[in-house]
Amino acid sequence: MDFIKLQGVVLKSINIGESDKIITMLTDKFGKIDVVVYGARKSNSKFMASTQQFCYCEFVISKGKSLYNLKQCNIIESFQSILLNLDKLAYGSYFLELIDKLTEKDSVNLSLMGLLLKTLYIITHDEVDLELLKLVFDFKAISLFGNMPYLNGCIKCRKKIEFGYFSVSDGGIYCPKCKENKFAYPINKETLNLLLKIKNIKLENLRDINIDKKTMNYLQEIMSNYIKYYINRDLKSLNLLSQIKNYKEMI
Ligand SMILES: [Zn+2]
Known part of the structure; x- marks a missing residue:
């Protein structure tokens, strides 16, 4: 599986399933994309803070069947x-x-x-x-x-x-x-x-x-x-x- 590193700002998110969400972000490499974040709404999720609106992060994603999946991320500036x-x-x-x-x-x-x-x-x-x-x-x-x-x-x-x-x-x-x-x-x-x-x-x-x-x-x-x-x-x-x-x- 190929991993892609890019920078992006989270524009919005929608909740899916019990604990997942899809975030829409504006990125330097692909422009606007949707990324699935599995388990993002679980209280122990490592992605909870970094996938909030306004967050500017370095993300590592992989291409799934129809959407990207989030694998890693580091906050550059949260703007929270x-x-x-x-x-x-x-x-x-x-x-x-x-x-x-x-x-x-x-x-x-x-x-x-x-x-x-x-x-x-x-x-x-x-x-x-x-x-x-x-x-x-x-x-x-x-x-x-x-x-x-x-x-x-x-x-x-x-x-x-x-x-x-x-x-x-x-x-x-x-x-x-x-x-x-x-x-x-x-x-x-x-x-x-x-x-x-x-x-x-x-x-x-x-x-x-x-x-x-x-x-x-x-x-x-x-x-x-x-x-x-x-x-x-x-x-x-x-x-x-x-x-x-x-x-x-x-x-
Ligand atoms: Zn005129």
Whole structure:
């Protein structure tokens, strides 16, 4: 039997049988894969900790008839402190779910894995504006799948513009003349500059961006609809995020 060593982040797991589970992970060698972990839910399982959501490990797996089997693993970074903070858990769960929904099985995307790991390190180790982190993550993740919004001018006539209308379905900004009567979000000069900053910023420099609450909500709405349009599915974790947001606005 061939053993394969790889690194991966656990995106989700489902329980099967009495004590087993199937974990879905994003890996460096095979992209997204499902791996069966026998006995993972037994209290004495050596795999109990390392097969939790968020765990980044070095795994040794073998190919079974239809799925991989987990043979060994060493935790590189567990990111388990995310589980202790409701905000971080809600955003972290969203990042994992978005990656899961965006990716097809067995398609390697090292840039995406890098983006996920960097994001999880930042949530764990830095005090960061989680809404801003989500906005930048959304932009970068969707761009890695070839859907980067076109912001360098009008998407139709390509004229340079300082303000315009963001079209979710066409993936870019129209000038007032080309917009015609299509639905698109009005984008003023300041918001367009923010979008350009978000496009270019490195995750470790998020403090360089300041967004007021109203603009943040507006950009979140645009980006969420943009992502929804491309993945064509709902993200369950968005419900938890909006519940937390509503609760905070009430108190
Ligand atoms: Zn135009």
